[in-house]
Amino acid sequence: MVFSEPRVGFGTWQNTDPEACAESVRTALEMGYRHIDTAQLYENEAYVGDGIERADVDREEITLGTKLWPGDLASDRVHDAVDESLERLGVDYLDILYVHWPAKDYDAVDTLGAFSELRDEGLIRHLGVSNFTPELLDEAQAACDAPIDVNQVELHPLLPQPDLLEYCRGHDIEVVAYSPLARGRVFEIPEITDIARENGLSEAQVAIAWLLSKDGVNPIPKASSEAHIRGNLEATDVELTAEELDRIDDINRELRIADRDWVDW
Numbered sequence: 001m002v003f004s005e006p007r008v009g010f011g012t013w014q015n016t017d018p019e020a021c022a023e024s025v026r027t028a029l030e031m032g033y034r035h036i037d038t039a040q041l042y043e044n045e046a047y048v049g050d051g052i053e054r055a056d057v058d059r060e061e062i063t064l065g066t067k068l069w070p071g072d073l074a075s076d077r078v079h080d081a082v083d084e085s086l087e088r089l090g091v092d093y094l095d096i097l098y099v100h101w102p103a104k105d106y107d108a109v110d111t112l113g114a115f116s117e118l119r120d121e122g123l124i125r126h127l128g129v130s131n132f133t134p135e136l137l138d139e140a141q142a143a144c145d146a147p148i149d150v151n152q153v154e155l156h157p158l159l160p161q162p163d164l165l166e167y168c169r170g171h172d173i174e175v176v177a178y179s180p181l182a183r184g185r186v187f188e189i190p191e192i193t194d195i196a197r198e199n200g201l202s203e204a205q206v207a208i209a210w211l212l213s214k215d216g217v218n219p220i221p222k223a224s225s226e227a228h229i230r231g232n233l234e235a236t237d238v239e240l241t242a243e244e245l246d247r248i249d250d251i252n253r254e255l256r257i258a259d260r261d262w263v264d265w
Helices: 018-031 045-054 075-089 108-120 134-143 162-170 182-188 190-199 203-212 226-237 242-249
Strands: 035-037 063-068 094-099 124-130 148-154 174-178 217-219
Touching: 018 035, 018 045, 018 226, 035 045, 045 075, 063 075, 063 124, 063 148, 075 094, 075 108, 094 108, 094 148, 108 124, 108 134, 124 134, 134 148, 134 162, 148 162, 162 174, 182 190, 182 203, 190 203, 190 242, 203 217, 203 226, 203 242
Parallel strands: 035 063, 063 094, 094 124, 124 148, 148 174, 174 217
Antiparallel strands: none
16 A cells, blocks of 8 residues: 555645745644645745754655656656756655646656656556546556556545546455545535534544545645644544435536546546
């Protein structure tokens, strides 16, 4: 398995203030988080690295992932791009290297061949992809000798993606759920707000607990304040009833927030 407990990870999208980002990462790690997610696009890898350095947590205990933007996915660019990310992060290896989007310079054989070489060299431990459909996963797995271990996708109560989850479970691919709070929309969903009120929970905790009820799903909510960082982590102790899970599963609305015309959803 790629991820250890707790299955809630710490997302850093839009966390671009150097001090605030570093301190939030440090706080999350010292609070008990062990999965930290970033990307070249976020322009905060150096700040994330500062937070990892400040935290009183051994590097080997941390699952650290970053993502390469489509312009860095040609094989003759991948190695240099990863070296640059490692330098910014201040680490010797990545636990997960992701293809951020299957676009522009992405070619399954060329790109993932370079990822496999990095794995053989010990610079990355797991190959990851992001925003991949089952069809794209089929192509990626056929093109690469190394296993595709992780698929990071948008996943929340308004975009449950059951077919994709079933595919990933059947192929031993763990799922990382980004935008697990639907960028704040979960606070406006009656089914979520009702369950939160009935149980003395926040809407965020309900949405995260719903994701954690699904095998192989690892949500990565972002937070900046210590209270929200702690609250999201405490969702790991929440057990929703079967009836409550069904109420969320039966929400009859769908919203994809992160959409790109180069993916045939």
